[in-house]
Amino acid sequence: MEPAIPHLRASGLSKVGSMLRFARRSLAAVRYFSATPTGEVSRAQPSYPTVRKNAGAGRDTLGRRLLSLIYTKRSAVITIRKWKEEGHVVRKYELNRIVRELRKLKRYKHALEHTSPDIVTYNLWLTACNSQGDIINAEKVFLELKKIKLIPDWVTFSLLTSIYIKSSRFEDALLSIKEMEKRVCKKTRAAYSSLISLYTGLGRKEDINCVWKKMKSSFRKLNDAEYNCMISSLIKLDALKEAEEVYTEWESVSVTGDSRVPNLILAAYVNKKKLKMAEMFFEKRMVGKGIVPSYTSWEMLTYGYLHTKQMNKVVECFKKAICSVKKWNPDMKIVQEVYKLLEEYGNVEVAEELLTTLRDSGYVSTELYNLVLKVYVKASKMPLIVGERMKKDKVLLDDETRQLIKGKGLWFLTGQCQDRCNSGGLRVNETEEEAIETLITAFAAPDAACFHRT
Numbered sequence: 001m002e003p004a005i006p007h008l009r010a011s012g013l014s015k016v017g018s019m020l021r022f023a024r025r026s027l028a029a030v031r032y033f034s035a036t037p038t039g040e041v042s043r044a045q046p047s048y049p050t051v052r053k054n055a056g057a058g059r060d061t062l063g064r065r066l067l068s069l070i071y072t073k074r075s076a077v078i079t080i081r082k083w084k085e086e087g088h089v090v091r092k093y094e095l096n097r098i099v100r101e102l103r104k105l106k107r108y109k110h111a112l113e114h115t116s117p118d119i120v121t122y123n124l125w126l127t128a129c130n131s132q133g134d135i136i137n138a139e140k141v142f143l144e145l146k147k148i149k150l151i152p153d154w155v156t157f158s159l160l161t162s163i164y165i166k167s168s169r170f171e172d173a174l175l176s177i178k179e180m181e182k183r184v185c186k187k188t189r190a191a192y193s194s195l196i197s198l199y200t201g202l203g204r205k206e207d208i209n210c211v212w213k214k215m216k217s218s219f220r221k222l223n224d225a226e227y228n229c230m231i232s233s234l235i236k237l238d239a240l241k242e243a244e245e246v247y248t249e250w251e252s253v254s255v256t257g258d259s260r261v262p263n264l265i266l267a268a269y270v271n272k273k274k275l276k277m278a279e280m281f282f283e284k285r286m287v288g289k290g291i292v293p294s295y296t297s298w299e300m301l302t303y304g305y306l307h308t309k310q311m312n313k314v315v316e317c318f319k320k321a322i323c324s325v326k327k328w329n330p331d332m333k334i335v336q337e338v339y340k341l342l343e344e345y346g347n348v349e350v351a352e353e354l355l356t357t358l359r360d361s362g363y364v365s366t367e368l369y370n371l372v373l374k375v376y377v378k379a380s381k382m383p384l385i386v387g388e389r390m391k392k393d394k395v396l397l398d399d400e401t402r403q404l405i406k407g408k409g410l411w412f413l414t415g416q417c418q419d420r421c422n423s424g425g426l427r428v429n430e431t432e433e434e435a436i437e438t439l440i441t442a443f444a445a446p447d448a449a450c451f452h453r454t
Contacts, residue, residue, distance in 0.1 A: 339371035346379035
């Protein structure tokens with residue numbers, strides 16, 4: 001029995017922002033199809049307005065007209081009929097090309113209007129609804145495919161279930177997932193993992209275990225992705241002990257050494273602040289069994305040591321994380337967390353050491369230098385020729401940089417530092433603010449070694 005879906009009223013116009021996004025995505029395709037005419041034009045005066053040659057918008061083509069139908073209420077069928085009435089030829093290969101473009105733009109309604117409807121296209125339409133959390137249109141799509149007597153497959157009900165879960169309509173989700181389960185078999189292997197994930201969203205651990213048992217009885221061997229799905233689902237349901245048991249099973253059958261599977265257990269220990277267990281698991285069941293730690297492995301340990309404020313281990317693991325990848329994608333969240341701990345301890349040596357590591361990985365910025373300067377401020381020290389170093393790294397001082405220098409600057413206006421500022425032209429009646437600006441200028445100079453605390 002298919003899930004009961006309530007009667008829906010016709011929705012109003014789509015939101016303006018959504019329409020603008022559709023318009024932008026359509027622009028490139030419209031230009032493409034306006035490059036060449038679609039068919040022959042009769043000598044009769046066309047009933048559809050054509051584009052002027054000097055308008056700069058390209059020639060009038062069928063593809064251009066169809067791709068310009070931003071609003072879903074406008075019919076592609078009427079547009080094609082008008083095109084024919086004007087004496088143009090509609091070629092099958094060109095329609096196929098237009099349909100492909102409409103699908104890319106997620107304009108599934110218009111694509112369906114001049115193609116033979118199939119369940120794949122409707123599932124694509126449901127996918128778009130799912131990504132936008134649009135339950136109203138999703139239900140309309142489902143009603144429409146039933147109206148034309150298309151048979152829904154497991155993907156259809158998987159998408160419906162996902163949308164219902166996101167909308168907290170759990171009863172409808174349960175009805176939908178049961179319909180999905182009826183359509184799952186050995187030929188649709190990917191559906192089993194989808195079932196596990198969806199039952200996780202519904203918080204039904206018993207159903208998850210039933211699906212898992214069915215998978216194990218249906219297939220001779222399960223792959224890493226399937227074990228990954230099961231372990232992550234159990235962890236989400238706070239069933240860590242059962243997740244560990246599934247991991248032990250994976251250890252006994254898998255020969256891939258894929259670090260993504262043990263990383264799930266490692267992350268679970270870290271998130272639960274069980275650092276000792278995380279360390280033991282990492283040493284004995286990952287490294288000890290020949291599994292090469294990935295960036296995520298080292299990142300998890302970094303966060304674990306951040307919780308316990310073990311500064312040396314934090315920096316060690318963070319460096320290994322960066323060095324474990326060919327190209328590091330900067331993650332400012334972890335960078336900020338690490339430097340926050342360094343600032344707390346006022347450890348300028350390690351702050352500089354880490355700056356070098358990050359620079360070598362291709363990441364250096366004003367924000368990074370500011371984090372380093374905060375460590376110096378906390379330690380009541382001044383870095384060597386920071387202005388020259390920032391210039392060499394092609395990094396500019398911003399307002400925060402200046403504030404960090406000003407915050408401690410006047411404290412250093414003594415001895416050699418005072419002489420340096422005086423040589424820069426400091427006047428007797430100069431204001432405090434002007435004096436600090438002079439200090440900043442001196443601070444950026446190559447010979448500013450006087451800014452070390454004495």
